[in-house]
Amino acid sequence: MKEHIRWTGECLEILDQTQLPTETIYMKLSTPEETAEAIYNLRIRGAPAIGIAAAYGVFLGIKNLASPTASELELELNRASELLLRTRPTARNLSWALERMKMCFRNHAEEDVLIIKNVLENEAIRIHEEDRDCCQRIGEFGAHLIKDGDTILTHCNAGSLATGGIGTALGVIYTAHDQGKRVRVIVTETRPLLQGARLTTYELKEAGIEVTLICDTMVGRVMRKGWVDLCLVGADRIAANGDTVNKIGTYQVALLAQYHHIPFYVAAPLSSLDLSLEDGSSIPIEERPEEEIVSGLGRRIAPQDIKIYNPSFDITPAELISAIITEKGIIVPPYSLRSSLTSGGN
């Protein structure tokens, strides 16, 4: 599996996902501003990946201070955090990673500035490495849900491009594939930004897994034809009751799966959980520029001066989710994630 996020010690190198699948271009991010730009413009995306990038991003701000005092360092930490937090409101992992960086600072605030810099760098690296491990464990737990010969439908991209490791939803598929199970994947193109068509097909093809691309209009048809054994998606934020926010279109995939009696699984690290929220209703749903829909594909596809609605995410109610696959185990309904996690999954 290729590394799409690399910390060089000097800067963060990322694969610019906006250029995929036609161009494979790595770019260097050397400041919080460059990192924020890359996150906002989806050069790097996927809830776990933006958490990792944000952690390195705040460290880049701190690293670039020549001989700071501890309070200058704290000011920069807060400034860079604010900047990065504003890029994308929905994914839990972004604020989670920034909170970890701040907590790390607070735990070492009395120490020498050079030591603080060092522990913050190590904390970002740890967030990155932990996510890699999470993906492995999610993959191992989730692979139990996949049978030899299964066809899996996935939406958007919850793969190595979205994480620091093999991915969440796709990590499960890679693990099953590595175990020798024959799997096929149906990938929705995922409008407007086509993460399914551009990224998920690219990853799966590289991994040697059979992939069939469909438009988002074709989900009902392939399910009706009996071609889908299970659905598997990632998550941007999960509330305590299991309500899951993920890429726009996930909700209707889950509804269509329920109607066709197809299991619908969410795979996500615990860092995507937001146990402060009873349910999904108060999770902020990012709305992005109209241009993503009307001119993101090369030529303008709609008239000027019409209204356009472009929410990036939707909420899948817990009752539509057959199980949530985490690095601690598989959680099944009824979800009560606060207690499940105290007991380490079930």
Added chain:
Amino acid sequence: MKEHIRWTGECLEILDQTQLPTETIYMKLSTPEETAEAIYNLRIRGAPAIGIAAAYGVFLGIKNLASPTASELELELNRASELLLRTRPTARNLSWALERMKMCFRNHAEEDVLIIKNVLENEAIRIHEEDRDCCQRIGEFGAHLIKDGDTILTHCNAGSLATGGIGTALGVIYTAHDQGKRVRVIVTETRPLLQGARLTTYELKEAGIEVTLICDTMVGRVMRKGWVDLCLVGADRIAANGDTVNKIGTYQVALLAQYHHIPFYVAAPLSSLDLSLEDGSSIPIEERPEEEIVSGLGRRIAPQDIKIYNPSFDITPAELISAIITEKGIIVPPYSLRSSLTSGGN
């Protein structure tokens, strides 16, 4: 309402819909071959409109014969019909219009060749004019289902661009609007060929009706938010039990509507009915080239060498359809269209 299909007496002029919404280009069709090309490549599309174009198309073949015998004329009628019939397999109106042209020939086969030419031209014009009238009547019947203030979700394009008149689904909306009802329309972009984004928004904007464009991934979300009062779509073919084949994605819109307790209406002329079929299972579903999905929008959106599935239509089972609006009246479930039509609708 602009005329998008014009018979000049010498040729058929059509608006090239592949160039919308950015370019408004009319093209002249002077042979069956040119007509077939225009239908196959969706320069003209929509079940009623391709029926009309096919009728003129066969006449163009006959018109171009210099001094034919009756049997040369029949040979050309059959040749041109075969050619046109092969362009698109799903819409009932195409074969229906060609059968009408052949029936017209048979009814006049013993007459003078000049007379036969004349009656065939008039038959094509009659098919065109009847469709215009059908749209008006569908609009009038259907407008009873629309209340002042309603927001209507439509998929693909079943408007003036798809018919010889004001449209079927959109004809209902135009009629309600003309009656002074305030209506808003949510339009799905309708991947892969974006008839919603390119054509329906264009028509509705021209008509001064408020339109909001969404991606096909957003249908569940707008329904969940309570923004949709009813759904209204066209049809390419309807079986005797009410099963309806329409643009890919219609089936899942209907399922999502049912789940959210939103009425789902089909508007279509009787020429879209295929009473020879008990149900929708044997309606041929056209599959079109992969390029429509992966490179139809300007730049390539997926890797090379992956599988792509591109069905143009799907089947919406009758039980998901709240009513079928025809030029003879509104038909409600349980559908038994053979008897409904004998009694002229109900």
